[in-house]
Amino acid sequence: MTINEEARSVIAEITGLPTDISGNADLYSELGVASIKAIQLLIALEERFCISVPDDQFIEATTVERLTEMIARLKQSN
Amino acid sequence: MQTLSTVASKNSDSGSGFCEAAELIATSWRENKEQALDYNAAFLQSCYEYPGVDTSLSPAIFVDSRMVAMASAFPRSVLFDRKLLRLAMLTFCTVAPEMKGKGLGLAVWRECLQRVRAAGYDGAIHYCVEGNKSNFVTVAAAETLGFEACRVFTVQQLMRFIPESTPTTKQCISDVSFRRAFATHAARLAGKEQFARTWSEREIDWECHRRYGAVCASCNGNPDDGLLTGYVIGTAADAGVRCLFFENIFWGNLDDLGRELLVTSLLSQVAGQAQIAAVPLFGYADMSVFARLGFRKTVRKTNLYLTVWNGVCPRTLSSAYMDLL
Numbered sequence: 001m002t003i004n005e006e007a008r009s010v011i012a013e014i015t016g017l018p019t020d021i022s023g024n025a026d027l028y029s030e031l032g033v034a035s036i037k038a039i040q041l042l043i044a045l046e047e048r049f050c051i052s053v054p055d056d057q058f059i060e061a062t063t064v065e066r067l068t069e070m071i072a073r074l075k076q077s078n
Numbered sequence: 079m080q081t082l083s084t085v086a087s088k089n090s091d092s093g094s095g096f097c098e099a100a101e102l103i104a105t106s107w108r109e110n111k112e113q114a115l116d117y118n119a120a121f122l123q124s125c126y127e128y129p130g131v132d133t134s135l136s137p138a139i140f141v142d143s144r145m146v147a148m149a150s151a152f153p154r155s156v157l158f159d160r161k162l163l164r165l166a167m168l169t170f171c172t173v174a175p176e177m178k179g180k181g182l183g184l185a186v187w188r189e190c191l192q193r194v195r196a197a198g199y200d201g202a203i204h205y206c207v208e209g210n211k212s213n214f215v216t217v218a219a220a221e222t223l224g225f226e227a228c229r230v231f232t233v234q235q236l237m238r239f240i241p242e243s244t245p246t247t248k249q250c251i252s253d254v255s256f257r258r259a260f261a262t263h264a265a266r267l268a269g270k271e272q273f274a275r276t277w278s279e280r281e282i283d284w285e286c287h288r289r290y291g292a293v294c295a296s297c298n299g300n301p302d303d304g305l306l307t308g309y310v311i312g313t314a315a316d317a318g319v320r321c322l323f324f325e326n327i328f329w330g331n332l333d334d335l336g337r338e339l340l341v342t343s344l345l346s347q348v349a350g351q352a353q354i355a356a357v358p359l360f361g362y363a364d365m366s367v368f369a370r371l372g373f374r375k376t377v378r379k380t381n382l383y384l385t386v387w388n389g390v391c392p393r394t395l396s397s398a399y400m401d402l403l
Contacts, residue, residue: 028377029209034315035235035237035376035377035378036237036313036315036319036354037315038376038377039237039238039239039354039374039376040239042374043374055374055375056375058374058375058377059375059376059377062377
């Protein structure tokens with residue numbers, strides 16, 4: 001599984017969105033993920049990828065593509 | 079037939095509380111992408127029991143005796159640049175789903191502004207979730223009346239889950255000494271902040287004791303050292319999920335450990351009743367303790383707007399001591 005696929009799987013698990021959502025769609029303003037779900041997503045991504053995500057970076061990563069880039073970057077710096 | 083009245087007019091006649099207004103909010107806000115808190119009838123009633131509320135300042139539009147649009151106004155006293163202002167907090171601007179896009183939101187907001195101005199208020203404050211259409215509607219409504227609604231601050235939020243396994247502790251009682259300490263802490267803050275809420279004794283009593291879901295905590299039972307207040311409310315997104323919403327954060331002379339104990343004490347009190355905790359970031363208190371206790375910054379941003387009839391709005395505030403409603 002690639003980071004992108006794994007991230008999609010976590011997003012689907014937490015939010016109930018399908019795994020094939022557009023990589024550029026905004027999870028919050030377009031797809032309606034509520035802030036409670038966002039916190040659950042943040043925690044789940046940290047656990048799945050064994051990373052620590054700075055809050056501000058997570059807030060900026062509002063799409064699947066940006067989340068994937070962020071995860072890759074954080075995994076690399078670990 | 080469309081008629082203009084007040085949010086409370088029908089309710090007070092029927093004695094049914096604020097059921098119709100709460101139902102309108104729930105139905106309308108369900109369409110929002112970013113789900114809100116569950117402003118049920120009991121919560122609304124509690125808001126309208128705030129000292130000094132004049133229900134006639136909260137307009138509602140009725141069609142065939144059914145409420146289709148509303149807005150609420152609640153009094154707040156604020157020290158702004160050392161000058162005491164009597165501001166109205168405008169909130170709960172709501173239009174029934176089938177009536178959206180017909181200008182009712184703009185109309186009811188304008189009406190609310192006009193009523194609070196006529197009632198002698200110095201201005202108004204209100205919040206809009208960033209990205210929501212209400213940001214444009216409310217600013218436009220002020221402009222049509224010749225006022226400027228300035229976006230002066232953006233409130234971010236911290237949030238964390240409260241595990242069911244959190245040990246519960248005894249409820250804090252907001253007794254006379256607690257409320258006296260609250261007044262002292264708040265006054266100290268008002269002396270430092272550019273924009274700070276001020277309180278009467280009755281308002282403090284409402285905030286600490288009488289408001290819907292009120293909770294409080296002090297460190298080792300000594301509120302003079304530091305205290306917290308908040309309230310527990312359901313979330314609209316999930317009927318089973320309740321949220322502890324932090325309101326007043328007064329660290330007093332507590333060190334880091336004392337602050338952690340204080341926050342933990344409040345979380346422990348609501349364990350089992352609330353599943354999540356949310357803290358608005360107004361910048362008036364050091365929030366590092368919350369990060370240490372696992373709170374995370376959320377994606378939600380809420381813009382604070384200030385409208386003053388006479389005088390100049392600040393372009394931005396670096397912090398504010400205010401509540402979020």
